[in-house]
Amino acid sequence: MLLESLDVQHEDERLLHSPRRQLDGIITFDTNVFIIGGGNGAVALAARLKALGVESVMAERNARPGDNWALRYDCMRFHIPTSFCDLPYMGYDKELQTPHLLTRDELASHLRRYVETFNLNIITSAQIQSTRYYPSTNLWEVEFKTPAGQLTARAKHLVLATGIGSQVPYLPPMEDSQLYHGVSIHSAQYQNARQLAEKGAKSVLIVGAANTGFDVLEDCHAAGLQPTMVVRSPTYILPVEYICDKRSLGAYDMGVEAADRLFLTIPSCVDGQLNRGLLAQFAAQEPHRYDALAAVGFPVIDSRDPDGALMHNLLERTGGHYVDIGGTQLLAEGKASVKAGVEPVAYTETGLRFSDGSSVDADAVVWCTGFADTDVRDTAIRILGGDSLQVTDNETTQVLGPRQIAARLDGTWGFDVEGEIRGMWKRQSRLDHFWVIGGYTQLHRWHSRTLALQIKASLEGILPSAYRDTPSAV
Numbered sequence: 001m002l003l004e005s006l007d008v009q010h011e012d013e014r015l016l017h018s019p020r021r022q023l024d025g026i027i028t029f030d031t032n033v034f035i036i037g038g039g040n041g042a043v044a045l046a047a048r049l050k051a052l053g054v055e056s057v058m059a060e061r062n063a064r065p066g067d068n069w070a071l072r073y074d075c076m077r078f079h080i081p082t083s084f085c086d087l088p089y090m091g092y093d094k095e096l097q098t099p100h101l102l103t104r105d106e107l108a109s110h111l112r113r114y115v116e117t118f119n120l121n122i123i124t125s126a127q128i129q130s131t132r133y134y135p136s137t138n139l140w141e142v143e144f145k146t147p148a149g150q151l152t153a154r155a156k157h158l159v160l161a162t163g164i165g166s167q168v169p170y171l172p173p174m175e176d177s178q179l180y181h182g183v184s185i186h187s188a189q190y191q192n193a194r195q196l197a198e199k200g201a202k203s204v205l206i207v208g209a210a211n212t213g214f215d216v217l218e219d220c221h222a223a224g225l226q227p228t229m230v231v232r233s234p235t236y237i238l239p240v241e242y243i244c245d246k247r248s249l250g251a252y253d254m255g256v257e258a259a260d261r262l263f264l265t266i267p268s269c270v271d272g273q274l275n276r277g278l279l280a281q282f283a284a285q286e287p288h289r290y291d292a293l294a295a296v297g298f299p300v301i302d303s304r305d306p307d308g309a310l311m312h313n314l315l316e317r318t319g320g321h322y323v324d325i326g327g328t329q330l331l332a333e334g335k336a337s338v339k340a341g342v343e344p345v346a347y348t349e350t351g352l353r354f355s356d357g358s359s360v361d362a363d364a365v366v367w368c369t370g371f372a373d374t375d376v377r378d379t380a381i382r383i384l385g386g387d388s389l390q391v392t393d394n395e396t397t398q399v400l401g402p403r404q405i406a407a408r409l410d411g412t413w414g415f416d417v418e419g420e421i422r423g424m425w426k427r428q429s430r431l432d433h434f435w436v437i438g439g440y441t442q443l444h445r446w447h448s449r450t451l452a453l454q455i456k457a458s459l460e461g462i463l464p465s466a467y468r469d470t471p472s473a474v
Contacts, residue, residue, distance in 0.1 A: 002265060006453060008460050011051040013089060020119035021055065028152040031057045031121075033455060034142055036383065037161030038122050039068040041437045041444040043111060044087050045159065046120045048452035051089075054459060057153060058161075059126035059144055065115045066108030068163075074192040075219040076104040079211055079323035081244050083252035083259075085441040087114055088448060091256065098244055098253050101325065123151070131158070131384035133400040138433055143385070157433045157455050160376065162383055164412050164424070164438030168373035175346035182350070183364040187212045190366055193223035201363035202226060205352060207344060208368030209235040209298075210320050214327030216366050221330055228337040228360060230344060230352075234299040236308045236321040237290060242282045243323055248275070256445075264446045269419030272311030279303035279310060292332040297340050314440070320370070374413050376423065376436050380406035405431065412436060425451050427466045433458070 005011060023029060033049060035042045038060025049056045062068060069076075078085065081098045087110070096106060115122055129143040129150070140158040144151055169186040177184075183199055187208075193216075196204060203226040206216050213229060220227040244250040252259040263271055283289070283303035290300045301308045313321040322328075330336045342354040351361040373379045381387060384402035400408075408431040412423035424436050425447035435451060437444070457463035 003453060004449070006052075006456060006460070006462075008462065009052050009456060011048070011449075012053070013051055015051050015053060016047060016089060016118040018050075018119065021057070021121050023057070023121065023123060024148075026151070027149070028154070029057070030154045031055050032155065032459060033057075033157045033159060034140060034153045034155035035059070035159040035161050036128060036142070037159075037163070038062070038065055038115075038124070039161065039163060040087065040111060040441055041163075041439070041448070042159070042161035043114055043120060043122075044444045044448035045161065045437060045451060046122075047088055047114070047118050048448045049455065050118065050120065052452055052456045054452070054456055056121060056159075057155075058120065058122040059128065059142070059153070060122055060124045061126055061162075063125050064112065065122055065124065066111040068108075069104045069111065070108035072104050073187065073190045073212075073215070073219075074104070075215055076212075077215070077325075078102040078107070079240055079243065079325055081249050081252050083256055084249050086252075086256050086445060087111075087441075088445055090114055090117065098250065101240075126151075128383065128385045130386075131402055131405065133158070133405060133431075133434070134398065135400065135432075136398065140433065156459065157435065159435045159437060159451075160380065160383060161437045164376055164436070165371050165374040168371055168379060169367075170370050170372040171367055172344065172369060174344065177347050179349050180347035180351075180365075182362065184347075185364075185366060187216060187366060187368045188371075190216060193220040193225055196220070196364045197223055197225060199364070203228070203362045204364040204366060205230055205339075205360060205362040206366050206368060207232070207352075208370070210322055210368065210370070213368035214322050214324075216368055217330060217336055218327050220366075221336055225364075226337075227330075228339055228362065229298075229331065230342075230360075231298055231338060231340040232343050233341075234301045234307070236301045236303075236305075236310075236313060237293075237324050237328060238279060238283075238303050238308070238310065238321070239289070239324045242279055242303070245282070247278060260442070260446050264442070267419035268311070268421055269415050272309065275311055276303075276309050279308070283308075290328065290332075293328050296331055296334065297338045298328075298331055299340050376412045376438075377406055377409050380409055405434065409434075409436070412438065427454070429466075429468070 032054050033056035035058040038058045042058050046056045082092050082096050125147050127145045132141045140155045142153045169188045204220050205228050206213050207230040209231040217227050280303050293300050342356045344352045345355050346353040353359045381402045410423040414422050416422050424438050
């Protein structure tokens with residue numbers, strides 16, 4: 001049975017246009033829900049809550065709503081149908097629909113318009129200083145700093161919406177970093193290839209062969225640099241046409257609500273298996289599509305391979321695949337080079353040395369190696385303000401600080417034994433009134449309702465006990 005509303009309060013979209021709360025000049029304030037973060041997941045939840053008559057306030061670290069997109073690299077774009085990315089109550093404009101692929105600026109603009117249209121409460125340039133939870137009163141207290149001064153929020157529910165698997169860049173361990181005379185940056189610091197060229201770079205090593213790596217590859221080639229892609233292990237590649245097919249995520253072009261029901265009312269692991277079978281069928285119809293790519297030394301996995309599982313990459317690895325929007329052609333045609341099957345292990349004065357003893361010279365290295373914060377338990381202390389608040393073991397019955405809170409959180413990403421996503425959009429097993437949200441736009445839209453209904457029911461005193469009879473893994 002699918003819970004879509006509560007008898008005590010149905011979603012009322014008219015409430016979305018009520019004025020936002022005036023928070024200017026206030027030092028301390030109370031609210032029902034305090035949300036740390038102001039990206040797509042946060043604003044979707046804030047809107048759902050508002051439609052249920054529940055006040056929330058978001059604290060966003062960036063200066064403007066939408067900067068979580070606007071501050072990314074210039075050529076960043078989505079590799080999925082636009083309709084898949086709709087926020088609750090507001091879709092994208094007609095001219096941005098398939099076959100158009102959303103750019104970072106379009107994503108940022110839409111989020112800003114969303115916040116303004118629905119008068120959502122958001123405080124920007126916010127830096128969390130400390131977080132406390134008082135179990136006896138079920139109240140949260142969050143102190144944070146803004147350009148206007150220090151503020152304190154008191155809330156009945158706290159939501160962590162800073163993104164899971166997208167905030168802490170991962171760099172593989174390397175020897176002799178002091179030797180290298182060129183530019184070495186993670187993709188999180190990458191803006192565009194022109195900046196590399198302005199620093200004198202004529203050649204670039206791109207470490208990583210997933211979506212971001214190919215975006216950077218295309219950008220560097222277009223700017224006249226000589227790019228070499230370092231492919232450390234076989235990479236799953238699937239054409240964007242597979243994703244946009246009406247039998248796949250292109251179903252969203254025929255109706256977002258119907259497609260959500262199709263894909264999200266079954267366990268995530270089952271959806272993943274169905275998706276795997278469909279994509280394998282597509283790939284079987286053109287088995288030689290990536291022969292030219294393989295011929296230049298790229299270790300490609302296509303959807304016929306058992307390791308070619310899109311949902312596994314999305315929900316268990318948080319990436320590691322490439323939805324091909326044309327980048328592979330540069331490699332297949334020899335317009336960019338490939339260095340495959342080896343790991344970078346050390347810098348040289350002029351480039352990188354690899355695990356097979358070989359080396360490659362380059363004026364710049366861009367590490368498209370993903371992020372290290374896939375488990376909220378590893379980053380919650382920092383997000384909640386760090387260890388500045390010292391709470392002794394004897395005090396934890398009265399107040400919990402960031403370290404005690406983090407120790408009570410469930411792990412995130414991957415599947416639980418019931419085939420659902422771990423640790424997000426649901427109640428924590430050892431901590432009340434604390435919620436973690438994350439994932440991609442489809443999950444934001446669907447589970448923002450799931451979570452808003454749980455919070456509304458809790459505030460009304462009608463939330464039943466959490467289901468805790470999940471069997472243990474064998």
